[in-house]
Amino acid sequence: DAKTTQPPSMDCAEGRAANLPCNHSTISGNEYVYWYRQIHSQGPQYIIHGLKNNETNEMASLIITEDRKSSTLILPHATLRDTAVYYCIVRVEEAAGNKLTFGGGTRVLVKP
Amino acid sequence: DGGITQSPKYLFRKEGQNVTLSCEQNLNHDAMYWYRQDPGQGLRLIYYSQIVNDFQKGDIAEGYSVSREKKESFPLTVTSAQKNPTAFYLCASRGTSGYNEQFFGPGTRLTVL
Numbered sequence: 001d002a003k004t005t006q007p008p009s010m011d012c013a014e015g016r017a018a019n020l021p022c023n024h025s026t027i028s029g030n031e032y033v034y035w036y037r038q039i040h041s042q043g044p045q046y047i048i049h050g051l052k053n054n055e056t057n058e059m060a061s062l063i064i065t066e067d068r069k070s071s072t073l074i075l076p077h078a079t080l081r082d083t084a085v086y087y088c089i090v091r092v093e094e095a096a097g098n099k100l101t102f103g104g105g106t107r108v109l110v111k112p
Numbered sequence: 113d114g115g116i117t118q119s120p121k122y123l124f125r126k127e128g129q130n131v132t133l134s135c136e137q138n139l140n141h142d143a144m145y146w147y148r149q150d151p152g153q154g155l156r157l158i159y160y161s162q163i164v165n166d167f168q169k170g171d172i173a174e175g176y177s178v179s180r181e182k183k184e185s186f187p188l189t190v191t192s193a194q195k196n197p198t199a200f201y202l203c204a205s206r207g208t209s210g211y212n213e214q215f216f217g218p219g220t221r222l223t224v225l
Contacts, residue, residue, distance in 0.1 A: 042218060043216030044214075045216070046213035046214065087154065099170065100204075102147075102154030104153070104154055
């Protein structure tokens with residue numbers, strides 16, 4: 001699976017949009033971009049995923065560049081409960097395990 | 113409610129003892145996974161199972177063993193051969209139809225004294 005690069009940490013003001021970048025310059029054509037988040041001492045939670053097109057759900061939006069070498073997760077109105085570590089993962093949807101490879105992630109602190 | 117349960121939340125063991133961590137899911141998922149997380153680090157895959165009675169080693173399987181006798185259960189045994197067993201252990205499951213994400217349990221924090 002392709003490797004991802006994320007900033008180690010970022011702060012965000014409550015009520016503002018949080019834009020979380022992820023670089024995946026070695027992504028291949030059949031690899032999806034997944035985002036998970038992990039609130040302290042809990043299991044990771046799935047947020048969103050995409051292949052080429054931008055995606056939106058009730059939690060967030062995912063913007064993938066045209067060359068697919070980077071993406072941005074957008075939390076439109078950050079709340080204090082969005083404070084967590086956010087992981088960007090790229091992987092192939094293959095039959096052999098569908099394993100997730102987690103890097104260090106971005107530690108997001110939402111401040112009042 | 114459907115979900116994944118791990119018990120206990122906190123577990124303490126003496127060095128040299130084997131310990132088994134429980135993971136149960138009622139989501140009717142075929143695939144199940146065990147991850148280990150150390151402080152400030154991402155998750156690392158220990159073992160995974162795509163179907164009953166079958167499992168594969170992940171990236172850090174040494175010192176661990178698993179079984180998958182039932183679809184809903186995937187217990188992990190941390191053996192005395194694991195050199196640094198103190199960690200946060202996370203279990204996950206996934207449906208195998210379509211592109212379904214992994215669902216994670218709440219985790220078990222194991223401390224070996």
